[in-house]
Amino acid sequence: MAAQGFAEGQSVNRPPLFDGEDYNYWKARMEYFLQGLDFQIWSIIEEGDLVVLNSRENWTDDDKKKISLNCKAKSILCCALSKKEFNIISACKSAMEMWEKLRITYEGTYKVKETRIDILVAQYERFQMQPGESITQMYSRFTDITNGLAGLGKNYNMGDMVRKILRSLPASWTPTVTAIEKANDLKRMSLEKLIGSLMAHEINMERLGESSSRKKHRNMLKATEGSSEEDSEDEDSGENSKDEEAFLSRKLQRILAKKKHQSGRRHFKKGKDFRKPEVKDGKKSEPICYECKKPGHIMAECPKLKKT
Structure with missing residues:
Protein backbone atom coordinates (compact mmCIF):
# COMPACT_ATOMS: atom_id res chain seq x y z
CA MET A 1 0.00 0.00 0.00
CA ALA A 2 2.85 2.33 0.74
CA ALA A 3 4.06 1.82 -2.80
CA GLN A 4 0.73 3.03 -4.13
CA GLY A 5 1.26 6.42 -2.49
CA PHE A 6 -1.49 6.48 0.15
CA ALA A 7 -1.97 5.27 3.70
CA GLU A 8 -4.92 3.77 5.53
CA GLY A 9 -7.89 6.09 5.63
CA GLN A 10 -6.66 8.38 2.86
CA SER A 11 -8.26 6.73 -0.16
CA VAL A 12 -11.66 7.36 -1.75
CA ASN A 13 -12.08 3.59 -2.05
CA ARG A 14 -11.66 2.72 1.62
CA PRO A 15 -13.39 4.17 4.65
CA PRO A 16 -11.54 6.43 7.11
CA LEU A 17 -9.97 4.43 9.91
CA PHE A 18 -11.10 5.06 13.50
CA ASP A 19 -8.65 4.17 16.26
CA GLY A 20 -10.42 5.78 19.19
CA GLU A 21 -9.02 9.30 18.67
CA ASP A 22 -11.14 12.33 17.67
CA TYR A 23 -14.48 10.59 17.18
CA ASN A 24 -16.27 13.70 15.83
CA TYR A 25 -13.70 14.05 13.05
CA TRP A 26 -14.05 10.40 12.06
CA LYS A 27 -17.83 10.53 12.31
CA ALA A 28 -18.07 13.45 9.87
CA ARG A 29 -15.67 11.84 7.39
CA MET A 30 -17.44 8.50 7.63
CA GLU A 31 -20.79 10.09 6.94
CA TYR A 32 -19.46 11.80 3.80
CA PHE A 33 -17.80 8.56 2.66
CA LEU A 34 -20.98 6.51 3.00
CA GLN A 35 -23.14 9.12 1.30
CA GLY A 36 -20.70 9.31 -1.60
CA LEU A 37 -20.39 5.58 -1.88
CA ASP A 38 -24.12 4.78 -1.82
CA PHE A 39 -26.70 6.99 -0.20
CA GLN A 40 -28.94 3.97 0.42
CA ILE A 41 -26.20 2.49 2.63
CA TRP A 42 -26.12 5.69 4.66
CA SER A 43 -29.89 5.45 5.03
CA ILE A 44 -29.50 1.91 6.38
CA ILE A 45 -27.01 3.12 9.03
CA GLU A 46 -29.12 6.10 9.99
CA GLU A 47 -32.62 4.54 9.86
CA GLY A 48 -32.06 0.80 10.14
CA ASP A 49 -31.80 -2.26 7.93
CA LEU A 50 -34.00 -2.70 4.90
CA VAL A 51 -36.89 -4.94 5.84
CA VAL A 52 -37.33 -8.34 4.14
CA LEU A 53 -40.72 -9.96 4.81
CA ASN A 54 -40.29 -13.18 2.87
CA SER A 55 -38.63 -16.23 4.31
CA ARG A 56 -35.22 -17.24 3.05
CA GLU A 57 -36.66 -19.89 0.77
CA ASN A 58 -38.91 -17.33 -0.89
CA TRP A 59 -36.40 -14.47 -1.32
CA THR A 60 -36.83 -12.50 -4.47
CA ASP A 61 -34.10 -10.65 -6.31
CA ASP A 62 -35.23 -7.46 -4.60
CA ASP A 63 -35.05 -9.18 -1.19
CA LYS A 64 -31.55 -10.42 -1.95
CA LYS A 65 -30.50 -6.92 -2.97
CA LYS A 66 -31.81 -5.49 0.33
CA ILE A 67 -30.01 -8.12 2.38
CA SER A 68 -26.82 -7.47 0.40
CA LEU A 69 -27.02 -3.75 1.16
CA ASN A 70 -27.59 -4.47 4.88
CA CYS A 71 -24.52 -6.66 5.01
CA LYS A 72 -22.46 -4.18 2.99
CA ALA A 73 -23.27 -1.40 5.49
CA LYS A 74 -22.06 -3.57 8.40
CA SER A 75 -18.96 -4.60 6.45
CA ILE A 76 -17.97 -1.02 5.71
CA LEU A 77 -18.31 -0.05 9.38
CA CYS A 78 -16.20 -3.00 10.47
CA CYS A 79 -13.48 -2.12 7.93
CA ALA A 80 -13.38 1.43 9.31
CA LEU A 81 -12.54 0.33 12.89
CA SER A 82 -9.37 -0.79 14.57
CA LYS A 83 -9.34 -4.03 16.55
CA LYS A 84 -10.04 -2.25 19.83
CA GLU A 85 -13.04 -0.38 18.43
CA PHE A 86 -14.33 -3.49 16.63
CA ASN A 87 -14.53 -5.29 19.95
CA ILE A 88 -17.01 -2.64 21.14
CA ILE A 89 -19.51 -3.33 18.32
CA SER A 90 -18.77 -7.00 17.56
CA ALA A 91 -21.99 -8.18 19.27
CA CYS A 92 -24.23 -5.77 17.34
CA LYS A 93 -26.62 -7.30 14.76
CA SER A 94 -27.22 -4.28 12.47
CA ALA A 95 -25.26 -1.35 11.06
CA MET A 96 -27.55 1.10 12.83
CA GLU A 97 -26.87 -0.62 16.16
CA MET A 98 -23.11 -0.45 15.50
CA TRP A 99 -23.28 3.25 14.71
CA GLU A 100 -25.35 4.00 17.81
CA LYS A 101 -23.03 1.97 20.03
CA LEU A 102 -20.03 3.98 18.86
CA ARG A 103 -21.93 7.23 19.35
CA ILE A 104 -22.90 6.39 22.93
CA THR A 105 -19.39 5.17 23.72
CA TYR A 106 -17.63 8.33 22.53
CA GLU A 107 -20.32 10.98 22.81
CA GLY A 108 -22.02 9.56 25.88
CA THR A 109 -25.66 9.54 26.79
CA TYR A 110 -27.97 12.51 26.27
CA LYS A 111 -26.90 14.13 29.54
CA VAL A 112 -23.23 13.70 28.70
CA LYS A 113 -23.85 15.16 25.29
CA GLU A 114 -25.58 18.19 26.78
CA THR A 115 -22.69 18.69 29.18
CA ARG A 116 -20.18 18.62 26.31
CA ILE A 117 -22.31 21.08 24.38
CA ASP A 118 -22.37 23.42 27.38
CA ILE A 119 -18.58 23.27 27.66
CA LEU A 120 -18.07 24.01 23.96
CA VAL A 121 -20.66 26.81 24.02
CA ALA A 122 -18.81 28.42 26.94
CA GLN A 123 -15.56 28.18 24.93
CA TYR A 124 -17.34 29.73 21.96
CA GLU A 125 -18.68 32.64 23.99
CA ARG A 126 -15.30 33.35 25.62
CA PHE A 127 -13.36 32.96 22.38
CA GLN A 128 -10.71 35.66 21.84
CA MET A 129 -7.67 36.02 19.63
CA GLN A 130 -4.56 35.33 21.72
CA PRO A 131 -1.51 37.67 21.83
CA GLY A 132 1.02 36.73 19.15
CA GLY A 226 27.79 58.22 16.45
CA SER A 227 28.29 57.36 20.10
CA SER A 228 31.47 55.44 19.28
CA GLU A 229 32.77 58.41 17.28
CA GLU A 230 31.89 60.75 20.14
CA ASP A 231 33.67 58.46 22.56
CA SER A 232 36.78 58.44 20.37
CA GLU A 233 36.57 62.21 20.02
CA ASP A 234 36.19 62.52 23.78
CA GLU A 235 39.25 60.35 24.25
CA ASP A 236 41.23 62.44 21.76
CA SER A 237 40.00 65.65 23.33
CA GLY A 238 40.87 64.27 26.77
CA GLU A 239 44.37 63.56 25.58
CA ASN A 240 44.72 67.00 23.97
CA SER A 241 42.97 68.97 26.71
CA LYS A 242 46.15 69.34 28.75
CA ASP A 243 48.08 70.55 25.70
CA GLU A 244 45.32 73.03 24.89
CA GLU A 245 45.28 74.30 28.47
CA ALA A 246 49.03 74.76 28.43
CA PHE A 247 48.86 76.54 25.08
CA LEU A 248 46.11 78.87 26.32
CA SER A 249 48.02 79.54 29.51
CA ARG A 250 51.14 80.50 27.57
CA LYS A 251 49.11 82.65 25.21
CA LEU A 252 47.43 84.41 28.12
CA GLN A 253 50.77 85.05 29.75
CA ARG A 254 52.10 86.58 26.54
CA ILE A 255 49.02 88.81 26.21
CA LEU A 256 49.36 89.98 29.83
CA ALA A 257 53.07 90.65 29.38
CA LYS A 258 52.42 92.60 26.18
CA LYS A 259 49.74 94.70 27.86
CA LYS A 260 52.03 95.36 30.80
CA HIS A 261 54.82 96.46 28.44
CA GLN A 262 52.48 98.78 26.51
CA SER A 263 51.16 100.34 29.72
CA GLY A 264 54.76 100.92 30.87
CA ARG A 265 55.63 102.72 27.64
CA ARG A 266 52.55 104.95 27.94
CA HIS A 267 53.56 105.78 31.50
CA PHE A 268 57.12 106.59 30.32
CA LYS A 269 55.87 109.06 27.70
CA LYS A 270 53.20 110.75 29.77
CA GLY A 271 54.91 110.76 33.19
CA LYS A 272 55.75 114.30 34.58
CA ASP A 273 58.06 113.15 37.33
CA PHE A 274 60.53 111.60 34.99
CA ARG A 275 64.15 112.38 35.92
CA LYS A 276 67.39 111.49 34.36
CA PRO A 277 69.44 109.16 36.41
CA GLU A 278 71.94 110.97 38.61
CA VAL A 279 75.56 110.59 37.62
CA LYS A 280 77.74 109.71 40.52
CA ASP A 281 80.88 110.86 38.80
CA GLY A 282 80.89 114.70 38.69
CA LYS A 283 83.46 114.85 35.97
CA LYS A 284 81.14 113.30 33.46
CA SER A 285 78.70 116.16 33.89
CA GLU A 286 81.35 118.91 33.20
CA PRO A 287 81.96 120.12 29.57
CA ILE A 288 85.22 119.24 27.83
CA CYS A 289 87.13 121.66 25.66
CA TYR A 290 87.78 120.49 22.11
CA GLU A 291 90.99 122.60 21.95
CA CYS A 292 92.92 121.55 25.00
CA LYS A 293 90.86 118.51 25.86
CA LYS A 294 90.45 119.61 29.44
CA PRO A 295 87.20 119.70 31.38
CA GLY A 296 85.60 122.70 33.01
CA HIS A 297 85.24 124.99 29.99
CA ILE A 298 84.29 125.10 26.41
CA MET A 299 86.37 125.87 23.39
CA ALA A 300 85.39 129.58 23.27
CA GLU A 301 86.65 129.99 26.81
CA CYS A 302 89.78 127.99 26.39
CA PRO A 303 92.85 129.81 27.97
CA LYS A 304 95.06 128.44 25.26
CA LEU A 305 93.12 130.23 22.55
CA LYS A 306 93.07 133.42 24.58
CA LYS A 307 96.85 133.38 24.88
CA THR A 308 97.16 132.86 21.14
Missing part, protein backbone atom coordinates in the same frame (compact mmCIF):
# COMPACT_ATOMS: atom_id res chain seq x y z
CA GLU A 133 -1.50 34.48 17.40
CA SER A 134 -1.94 34.65 13.63
CA ILE A 135 -5.28 34.78 11.83
CA THR A 136 -4.77 31.21 10.59
CA GLN A 137 -4.09 29.89 14.09
CA MET A 138 -7.04 31.78 15.51
CA TYR A 139 -9.38 30.47 12.82
CA SER A 140 -8.15 26.90 13.38
CA ARG A 141 -9.06 27.11 17.08
CA PHE A 142 -12.42 28.60 16.19
CA THR A 143 -13.29 25.82 13.71
CA ASP A 144 -12.33 23.17 16.29
CA ILE A 145 -15.00 24.58 18.60
CA THR A 146 -17.69 25.05 15.95
CA ASN A 147 -17.07 21.63 14.41
CA GLY A 148 -17.29 20.02 17.83
CA LEU A 149 -20.62 21.75 18.40
CA ALA A 150 -21.85 20.72 14.96
CA GLY A 151 -20.94 17.11 15.67
CA LEU A 152 -23.06 17.27 18.83
CA GLY A 153 -25.97 18.85 17.00
CA LYS A 154 -25.40 22.49 17.99
CA ASN A 155 -25.03 24.80 14.98
CA TYR A 156 -24.54 28.55 14.57
CA ASN A 157 -25.53 30.43 11.43
CA MET A 158 -22.88 32.11 9.29
CA GLY A 159 -23.71 35.67 10.37
CA ASP A 160 -23.29 34.82 14.06
CA MET A 161 -19.88 33.24 13.45
CA VAL A 162 -18.71 36.19 11.35
CA ARG A 163 -19.68 38.66 14.08
CA LYS A 164 -18.08 36.43 16.73
CA ILE A 165 -14.72 36.44 14.93
CA LEU A 166 -14.84 40.22 14.49
CA ARG A 167 -15.58 40.65 18.22
CA SER A 168 -12.71 38.34 19.12
CA LEU A 169 -10.06 40.53 17.44
CA PRO A 170 -7.87 42.79 19.65
CA ALA A 171 -8.23 46.57 19.86
CA SER A 172 -5.47 47.15 17.29
CA TRP A 173 -7.80 45.67 14.66
CA THR A 174 -10.64 48.12 15.38
CA PRO A 175 -10.14 50.24 12.20
CA THR A 176 -10.14 47.08 10.06
CA VAL A 177 -13.25 45.72 11.78
CA THR A 178 -15.05 49.03 11.23
CA ALA A 179 -14.09 49.05 7.54
CA ILE A 180 -15.32 45.46 7.06
CA GLU A 181 -18.63 46.19 8.79
CA LYS A 182 -19.22 49.24 6.60
CA ALA A 183 -18.26 47.53 3.33
CA ASN A 184 -20.13 44.23 3.82
CA ASP A 185 -23.45 42.81 4.92
CA LEU A 186 -22.40 40.57 7.81
CA LYS A 187 -25.54 38.43 7.50
CA ARG A 188 -24.53 37.38 4.00
CA MET A 189 -20.77 37.44 4.38
CA SER A 190 -19.03 34.05 4.39
CA LEU A 191 -16.32 33.02 6.84
CA GLU A 192 -13.92 32.38 3.96
CA LYS A 193 -14.27 35.94 2.67
CA LEU A 194 -13.83 37.37 6.18
CA ILE A 195 -10.73 35.31 6.91
CA GLY A 196 -9.28 36.25 3.50
CA SER A 197 -9.72 39.96 4.26
CA LEU A 198 -8.17 39.57 7.72
CA MET A 199 -5.20 37.61 6.35
CA ALA A 200 -4.57 40.27 3.68
CA HIS A 201 -4.56 42.97 6.36
CA GLU A 202 -2.26 40.86 8.52
CA ILE A 203 0.24 40.54 5.66
CA ASN A 204 0.23 44.32 5.17
CA MET A 205 0.77 44.87 8.88
CA GLU A 206 3.71 42.46 8.87
CA ARG A 207 5.22 44.22 5.84
CA LEU A 208 4.91 47.63 7.48
CA GLY A 209 6.27 46.24 10.73
CA GLU A 210 9.31 44.79 8.96
CA SER A 211 10.03 48.11 7.22
CA SER A 212 9.69 50.05 10.48
CA SER A 213 11.89 47.56 12.30
CA ARG A 214 14.56 47.85 9.59
CA LYS A 215 14.38 51.64 9.85
CA LYS A 216 14.67 51.44 13.62
CA HIS A 217 17.62 49.08 13.28
CA ARG A 218 19.37 51.49 10.94
CA ASN A 219 18.77 54.36 13.37
CA MET A 220 20.18 52.28 16.19
CA LEU A 221 23.27 51.48 14.14
CA LYS A 222 23.74 55.17 13.32
CA ALA A 223 23.31 56.08 16.97
CA THR A 224 25.81 53.40 17.96
CA GLU A 225 28.33 54.59 15.38
Whole structure:
Protein backbone atom coordinates (compact mmCIF):
# COMPACT_ATOMS: atom_id res chain seq x y z
CA MET A 1 0.00 0.00 0.00
CA ALA A 2 2.85 2.33 0.74
CA ALA A 3 4.06 1.82 -2.80
CA GLN A 4 0.73 3.03 -4.13
CA GLY A 5 1.26 6.42 -2.49
CA PHE A 6 -1.49 6.48 0.15
CA ALA A 7 -1.97 5.27 3.70
CA GLU A 8 -4.92 3.77 5.53
CA GLY A 9 -7.89 6.09 5.63
CA GLN A 10 -6.66 8.38 2.86
CA SER A 11 -8.26 6.73 -0.16
CA VAL A 12 -11.66 7.36 -1.75
CA ASN A 13 -12.08 3.59 -2.05
CA ARG A 14 -11.66 2.72 1.62
CA PRO A 15 -13.39 4.17 4.65
CA PRO A 16 -11.54 6.43 7.11
CA LEU A 17 -9.97 4.43 9.91
CA PHE A 18 -11.10 5.06 13.50
CA ASP A 19 -8.65 4.17 16.26
CA GLY A 20 -10.42 5.78 19.19
CA GLU A 21 -9.02 9.30 18.67
CA ASP A 22 -11.14 12.33 17.67
CA TYR A 23 -14.48 10.59 17.18
CA ASN A 24 -16.27 13.70 15.83
CA TYR A 25 -13.70 14.05 13.05
CA TRP A 26 -14.05 10.40 12.06
CA LYS A 27 -17.83 10.53 12.31
CA ALA A 28 -18.07 13.45 9.87
CA ARG A 29 -15.67 11.84 7.39
CA MET A 30 -17.44 8.50 7.63
CA GLU A 31 -20.79 10.09 6.94
CA TYR A 32 -19.46 11.80 3.80
CA PHE A 33 -17.80 8.56 2.66
CA LEU A 34 -20.98 6.51 3.00
CA GLN A 35 -23.14 9.12 1.30
CA GLY A 36 -20.70 9.31 -1.60
CA LEU A 37 -20.39 5.58 -1.88
CA ASP A 38 -24.12 4.78 -1.82
CA PHE A 39 -26.70 6.99 -0.20
CA GLN A 40 -28.94 3.97 0.42
CA ILE A 41 -26.20 2.49 2.63
CA TRP A 42 -26.12 5.69 4.66
CA SER A 43 -29.89 5.45 5.03
CA ILE A 44 -29.50 1.91 6.38
CA ILE A 45 -27.01 3.12 9.03
CA GLU A 46 -29.12 6.10 9.99
CA GLU A 47 -32.62 4.54 9.86
CA GLY A 48 -32.06 0.80 10.14
CA ASP A 49 -31.80 -2.26 7.93
CA LEU A 50 -34.00 -2.70 4.90
CA VAL A 51 -36.89 -4.94 5.84
CA VAL A 52 -37.33 -8.34 4.14
CA LEU A 53 -40.72 -9.96 4.81
CA ASN A 54 -40.29 -13.18 2.87
CA SER A 55 -38.63 -16.23 4.31
CA ARG A 56 -35.22 -17.24 3.05
CA GLU A 57 -36.66 -19.89 0.77
CA ASN A 58 -38.91 -17.33 -0.89
CA TRP A 59 -36.40 -14.47 -1.32
CA THR A 60 -36.83 -12.50 -4.47
CA ASP A 61 -34.10 -10.65 -6.31
CA ASP A 62 -35.23 -7.46 -4.60
CA ASP A 63 -35.05 -9.18 -1.19
CA LYS A 64 -31.55 -10.42 -1.95
CA LYS A 65 -30.50 -6.92 -2.97
CA LYS A 66 -31.81 -5.49 0.33
CA ILE A 67 -30.01 -8.12 2.38
CA SER A 68 -26.82 -7.47 0.40
CA LEU A 69 -27.02 -3.75 1.16
CA ASN A 70 -27.59 -4.47 4.88
CA CYS A 71 -24.52 -6.66 5.01
CA LYS A 72 -22.46 -4.18 2.99
CA ALA A 73 -23.27 -1.40 5.49
CA LYS A 74 -22.06 -3.57 8.40
CA SER A 75 -18.96 -4.60 6.45
CA ILE A 76 -17.97 -1.02 5.71
CA LEU A 77 -18.31 -0.05 9.38
CA CYS A 78 -16.20 -3.00 10.47
CA CYS A 79 -13.48 -2.12 7.93
CA ALA A 80 -13.38 1.43 9.31
CA LEU A 81 -12.54 0.33 12.89
CA SER A 82 -9.37 -0.79 14.57
CA LYS A 83 -9.34 -4.03 16.55
CA LYS A 84 -10.04 -2.25 19.83
CA GLU A 85 -13.04 -0.38 18.43
CA PHE A 86 -14.33 -3.49 16.63
CA ASN A 87 -14.53 -5.29 19.95
CA ILE A 88 -17.01 -2.64 21.14
CA ILE A 89 -19.51 -3.33 18.32
CA SER A 90 -18.77 -7.00 17.56
CA ALA A 91 -21.99 -8.18 19.27
CA CYS A 92 -24.23 -5.77 17.34
CA LYS A 93 -26.62 -7.30 14.76
CA SER A 94 -27.22 -4.28 12.47
CA ALA A 95 -25.26 -1.35 11.06
CA MET A 96 -27.55 1.10 12.83
CA GLU A 97 -26.87 -0.62 16.16
CA MET A 98 -23.11 -0.45 15.50
CA TRP A 99 -23.28 3.25 14.71
CA GLU A 100 -25.35 4.00 17.81
CA LYS A 101 -23.03 1.97 20.03
CA LEU A 102 -20.03 3.98 18.86
CA ARG A 103 -21.93 7.23 19.35
CA ILE A 104 -22.90 6.39 22.93
CA THR A 105 -19.39 5.17 23.72
CA TYR A 106 -17.63 8.33 22.53
CA GLU A 107 -20.32 10.98 22.81
CA GLY A 108 -22.02 9.56 25.88
CA THR A 109 -25.66 9.54 26.79
CA TYR A 110 -27.97 12.51 26.27
CA LYS A 111 -26.90 14.13 29.54
CA VAL A 112 -23.23 13.70 28.70
CA LYS A 113 -23.85 15.16 25.29
CA GLU A 114 -25.58 18.19 26.78
CA THR A 115 -22.69 18.69 29.18
CA ARG A 116 -20.18 18.62 26.31
CA ILE A 117 -22.31 21.08 24.38
CA ASP A 118 -22.37 23.42 27.38
CA ILE A 119 -18.58 23.27 27.66
CA LEU A 120 -18.07 24.01 23.96
CA VAL A 121 -20.66 26.81 24.02
CA ALA A 122 -18.81 28.42 26.94
CA GLN A 123 -15.56 28.18 24.93
CA TYR A 124 -17.34 29.73 21.96
CA GLU A 125 -18.68 32.64 23.99
CA ARG A 126 -15.30 33.35 25.62
CA PHE A 127 -13.36 32.96 22.38
CA GLN A 128 -10.71 35.66 21.84
CA MET A 129 -7.67 36.02 19.63
CA GLN A 130 -4.56 35.33 21.72
CA PRO A 131 -1.51 37.67 21.83
CA GLY A 132 1.02 36.73 19.15
CA GLU A 133 -1.50 34.48 17.40
CA SER A 134 -1.94 34.65 13.63
CA ILE A 135 -5.28 34.78 11.83
CA THR A 136 -4.77 31.21 10.59
CA GLN A 137 -4.09 29.89 14.09
CA MET A 138 -7.04 31.78 15.51
CA TYR A 139 -9.38 30.47 12.82
CA SER A 140 -8.15 26.90 13.38
CA ARG A 141 -9.06 27.11 17.08
CA PHE A 142 -12.42 28.60 16.19
CA THR A 143 -13.29 25.82 13.71
CA ASP A 144 -12.33 23.17 16.29
CA ILE A 145 -15.00 24.58 18.60
CA THR A 146 -17.69 25.05 15.95
CA ASN A 147 -17.07 21.63 14.41
CA GLY A 148 -17.29 20.02 17.83
CA LEU A 149 -20.62 21.75 18.40
CA ALA A 150 -21.85 20.72 14.96
CA GLY A 151 -20.94 17.11 15.67
CA LEU A 152 -23.06 17.27 18.83
CA GLY A 153 -25.97 18.85 17.00
CA LYS A 154 -25.40 22.49 17.99
CA ASN A 155 -25.03 24.80 14.98
CA TYR A 156 -24.54 28.55 14.57
CA ASN A 157 -25.53 30.43 11.43
CA MET A 158 -22.88 32.11 9.29
CA GLY A 159 -23.71 35.67 10.37
CA ASP A 160 -23.29 34.82 14.06
CA MET A 161 -19.88 33.24 13.45
CA VAL A 162 -18.71 36.19 11.35
CA ARG A 163 -19.68 38.66 14.08
CA LYS A 164 -18.08 36.43 16.73
CA ILE A 165 -14.72 36.44 14.93
CA LEU A 166 -14.84 40.22 14.49
CA ARG A 167 -15.58 40.65 18.22
CA SER A 168 -12.71 38.34 19.12
CA LEU A 169 -10.06 40.53 17.44
CA PRO A 170 -7.87 42.79 19.65
CA ALA A 171 -8.23 46.57 19.86
CA SER A 172 -5.47 47.15 17.29
CA TRP A 173 -7.80 45.67 14.66
CA THR A 174 -10.64 48.12 15.38
CA PRO A 175 -10.14 50.24 12.20
CA THR A 176 -10.14 47.08 10.06
CA VAL A 177 -13.25 45.72 11.78
CA THR A 178 -15.05 49.03 11.23
CA ALA A 179 -14.09 49.05 7.54
CA ILE A 180 -15.32 45.46 7.06
CA GLU A 181 -18.63 46.19 8.79
CA LYS A 182 -19.22 49.24 6.60
CA ALA A 183 -18.26 47.53 3.33
CA ASN A 184 -20.13 44.23 3.82
CA ASP A 185 -23.45 42.81 4.92
CA LEU A 186 -22.40 40.57 7.81
CA LYS A 187 -25.54 38.43 7.50
CA ARG A 188 -24.53 37.38 4.00
CA MET A 189 -20.77 37.44 4.38
CA SER A 190 -19.03 34.05 4.39
CA LEU A 191 -16.32 33.02 6.84
CA GLU A 192 -13.92 32.38 3.96
CA LYS A 193 -14.27 35.94 2.67
CA LEU A 194 -13.83 37.37 6.18
CA ILE A 195 -10.73 35.31 6.91
CA GLY A 196 -9.28 36.25 3.50
CA SER A 197 -9.72 39.96 4.26
CA LEU A 198 -8.17 39.57 7.72
CA MET A 199 -5.20 37.61 6.35
CA ALA A 200 -4.57 40.27 3.68
CA HIS A 201 -4.56 42.97 6.36
CA GLU A 202 -2.26 40.86 8.52
CA ILE A 203 0.24 40.54 5.66
CA ASN A 204 0.23 44.32 5.17
CA MET A 205 0.77 44.87 8.88
CA GLU A 206 3.71 42.46 8.87
CA ARG A 207 5.22 44.22 5.84
CA LEU A 208 4.91 47.63 7.48
CA GLY A 209 6.27 46.24 10.73
CA GLU A 210 9.31 44.79 8.96
CA SER A 211 10.03 48.11 7.22
CA SER A 212 9.69 50.05 10.48
CA SER A 213 11.89 47.56 12.30
CA ARG A 214 14.56 47.85 9.59
CA LYS A 215 14.38 51.64 9.85
CA LYS A 216 14.67 51.44 13.62
CA HIS A 217 17.62 49.08 13.28
CA ARG A 218 19.37 51.49 10.94
CA ASN A 219 18.77 54.36 13.37
CA MET A 220 20.18 52.28 16.19
CA LEU A 221 23.27 51.48 14.14
CA LYS A 222 23.74 55.17 13.32
CA ALA A 223 23.31 56.08 16.97
CA THR A 224 25.81 53.40 17.96
CA GLU A 225 28.33 54.59 15.38
CA GLY A 226 27.79 58.22 16.45
CA SER A 227 28.29 57.36 20.10
CA SER A 228 31.47 55.44 19.28
CA GLU A 229 32.77 58.41 17.28
CA GLU A 230 31.89 60.75 20.14
CA ASP A 231 33.67 58.46 22.56
CA SER A 232 36.78 58.44 20.37
CA GLU A 233 36.57 62.21 20.02
CA ASP A 234 36.19 62.52 23.78
CA GLU A 235 39.25 60.35 24.25
CA ASP A 236 41.23 62.44 21.76
CA SER A 237 40.00 65.65 23.33
CA GLY A 238 40.87 64.27 26.77
CA GLU A 239 44.37 63.56 25.58
CA ASN A 240 44.72 67.00 23.97
CA SER A 241 42.97 68.97 26.71
CA LYS A 242 46.15 69.34 28.75
CA ASP A 243 48.08 70.55 25.70
CA GLU A 244 45.32 73.03 24.89
CA GLU A 245 45.28 74.30 28.47
CA ALA A 246 49.03 74.76 28.43
CA PHE A 247 48.86 76.54 25.08
CA LEU A 248 46.11 78.87 26.32
CA SER A 249 48.02 79.54 29.51
CA ARG A 250 51.14 80.50 27.57
CA LYS A 251 49.11 82.65 25.21
CA LEU A 252 47.43 84.41 28.12
CA GLN A 253 50.77 85.05 29.75
CA ARG A 254 52.10 86.58 26.54
CA ILE A 255 49.02 88.81 26.21
CA LEU A 256 49.36 89.98 29.83
CA ALA A 257 53.07 90.65 29.38
CA LYS A 258 52.42 92.60 26.18
CA LYS A 259 49.74 94.70 27.86
CA LYS A 260 52.03 95.36 30.80
CA HIS A 261 54.82 96.46 28.44
CA GLN A 262 52.48 98.78 26.51
CA SER A 263 51.16 100.34 29.72
CA GLY A 264 54.76 100.92 30.87
CA ARG A 265 55.63 102.72 27.64
CA ARG A 266 52.55 104.95 27.94
CA HIS A 267 53.56 105.78 31.50
CA PHE A 268 57.12 106.59 30.32
CA LYS A 269 55.87 109.06 27.70
CA LYS A 270 53.20 110.75 29.77
CA GLY A 271 54.91 110.76 33.19
CA LYS A 272 55.75 114.30 34.58
CA ASP A 273 58.06 113.15 37.33
CA PHE A 274 60.53 111.60 34.99
CA ARG A 275 64.15 112.38 35.92
CA LYS A 276 67.39 111.49 34.36
CA PRO A 277 69.44 109.16 36.41
CA GLU A 278 71.94 110.97 38.61
CA VAL A 279 75.56 110.59 37.62
CA LYS A 280 77.74 109.71 40.52
CA ASP A 281 80.88 110.86 38.80
CA GLY A 282 80.89 114.70 38.69
CA LYS A 283 83.46 114.85 35.97
CA LYS A 284 81.14 113.30 33.46
CA SER A 285 78.70 116.16 33.89
CA GLU A 286 81.35 118.91 33.20
CA PRO A 287 81.96 120.12 29.57
CA ILE A 288 85.22 119.24 27.83
CA CYS A 289 87.13 121.66 25.66
CA TYR A 290 87.78 120.49 22.11
CA GLU A 291 90.99 122.60 21.95
CA CYS A 292 92.92 121.55 25.00
CA LYS A 293 90.86 118.51 25.86
CA LYS A 294 90.45 119.61 29.44
CA PRO A 295 87.20 119.70 31.38
CA GLY A 296 85.60 122.70 33.01
CA HIS A 297 85.24 124.99 29.99
CA ILE A 298 84.29 125.10 26.41
CA MET A 299 86.37 125.87 23.39
CA ALA A 300 85.39 129.58 23.27
CA GLU A 301 86.65 129.99 26.81
CA CYS A 302 89.78 127.99 26.39
CA PRO A 303 92.85 129.81 27.97
CA LYS A 304 95.06 128.44 25.26
CA LEU A 305 93.12 130.23 22.55
CA LYS A 306 93.07 133.42 24.58
CA LYS A 307 96.85 133.38 24.88
CA THR A 308 97.16 132.86 21.14
